Amino acid sequence: MTSSVPRSRTSSVSRRSLLRVLGGGAAVGAAVGALAGCGVPAAYIEPGERAARDRSRRDRTLTFANWPLYIDTDDNDKTKRPSLDAFEKRTGIDVRYTEEINDNDEFFGKISPSLMNHQETGRDLIVISDWMCARFVRLGWVQEMDRARQPNVTKYLDPLLRSPHFDPGRKYTVPWQSGITGIAYNKRKVGREIKQVSDLWADDLKGRVTLLSGLDEAFALLLQGDGVDIRKWTADDFHRMCDKVEKMVNSHHIRRFTGNDYIKDLSSGDVLACQAYSGDVIQLQADDPDIEFVVPEEGAELWAESLMVPNLARHKQNAERLIDYYY
Template sequence: MPALNRPTPSRRGLFGRGAPDLAAPGLRAPGRGLSRRGFLRSSGAAGLTAALAAATAGCGVPAAYVEPGDRAARDRSAQEKRLTFANWPLYIDVDDADERKRPTLDAFEERTGISVDYVEEINDNDEFFGKISPALMNHQDTGRDIVVISDWMCARYVRLGWVQEMDRPHQPNVEKYLDPLLRKPAFDPGRRQSVPWQSGITGIAYDRRRLGREIRSTADLWHSDLRGRVTLLSGLDEAFTLLMQGDGVDVTRWTADDFHRMTDQLRRLVDRGHIRRFTGNDYLKDLSSGDVLACQAYSGDIIQLQADNPDIEFVVPEEGAELWAESMMIPNRARHKRNAERLIDYYYEPEVAAELAAWVNYVCPVPAARDILASAKDAETAELAENPLIFPDDAMRGRLAVARDITSAERGDFAREWNSIVGL
């Protein structure tokens, strides 16, 4: 897995310690949240997942598939007021004075009496898949009640029957406040088995001053003045959607022909030396130094970069860009399902979602949190409500799409084709 190459940002909370309270004086300005999306998949781990997919795929039901009736264990939530929450590093608010404290989680514990064991153990989707898949395949408890995984990987868990359906009547905030753009991914149309933790956009970043012109479409990346000065993301699941959209493809229902047409174009660009290289999140270093002038990028990363270099622009191309999410799921046999559902719903309270958004600076899956931020007394905090990379405006939302994921049957061939171009 590529190293995370970025300076340590200042990280300041929105509401201070304890429960969110907009009426409290002295709201603190937000910091620049560390990028979680920057943790890309390693090709070795991807091979593990592809091998498992191949082994479990067959005629009809795959061998590892778990029937709905075998997914639940006896829920101990009433007797055991606790839960275990597995997440990525640096993906939650922390207290300025003591970074071991997490104000939103602390407020949940105080309100409900439920103790949360928050574990920052997910560094790679495939690696974590390999870590907990033996328990899930063998109908055993993973020891975790909530996990946060990228949606393209969530699709595999859902297809394998490895996660439980949530009791939505117990989650009125999710029902009311979840962004409509995120409600119907192809793998989980009703979001009954997954609920976004945070969201983001994969688009184009460029240095306006150094390039000397605007970029408005994906095709603008292929102009001669950018030869050898463009990078793309190396991960198949991270990169392919934007490139397809540049060809005018409806990525909610793309086909194998669309994929091969995209890779044929990509291979020609590589052969001509137009693409400098394929990257992990180290594209930030290249863009900052001027080694590249334009690159495929994540919205949350660019919010950070813009604070140091206002000439950096982030573009949702005219043809569109991918809106993605990393979602909370409740694994099979989890022992504290009801407690987990309560925590998930808690993070969909607009005040809590606003507190989290002010720290992580990705697209907030709770649009109602925008009004909370806008009403903040601190001007820098209030400005976040107007940032389209946290709360996309209507024009941008019209160009965003949640892509159909790659199925297990497609993944092996597509990954080989992609890796032969990228050089993995």
């Protein structure tokens, strides 16, 4: 969830408020898990209840929900997407493409009420991070794909990605992109190189730094910057880092916690340094060569995001065809 700490209401932020800001969607996830205990039908959807009558053959369209800056655009016209245009021309399928996913937890909160109540989401294809994909697969909220319709996926999918722990055999997901979560900054305005996480806390960057709102992403970077092996972190490590972040928030050094909207902050100059995704920065650099991306010396998180077809999607075959086209 994209949020900022409400300064007008308090001069300081509590541990509970901080965790709410960082992991806004966690409350939604917890609520989903608690439904069965409150007399509400369990959120899990059985395999036989996930498919709707597919309209792909007579309705040549599909709705594709993605993140900003996550598909190719024409150099001279950013509203044009050459690969999608080519797919539409080749197949006659009209793709309704939306850049509505700003944050994993925020998007989960947006569509989970429909999915848990066995209702259509209005989307045929979505892209979210693998750790969130695991939640969707576990809850039975996505449909198994028909690999007979996806010969390119079968042939070209990297063997190392064919059977992740959350989706053995890749029945429900197909990788879309992968990258690194690191630090982006405006080298000209900062006036020096940023090499370490600790460089974010320099006095002249006060109020010009943002972190990602995903608790796992923000704390992975910060814990590594504090010398912690994130494969073996402890409760003491976590609480120590909470104390540090609280201090940075209360002093207004951290401007806010963001989803993908850090892109606008960095482009406008409102923010000079931020936690960022490598793929976004590559696209930003095309318009502003002063923007740099760095993997901190302490290390960074490698991530992947995958395509899924949500339950009751009305154009599943069209979605499967688009996935195979990109492979």
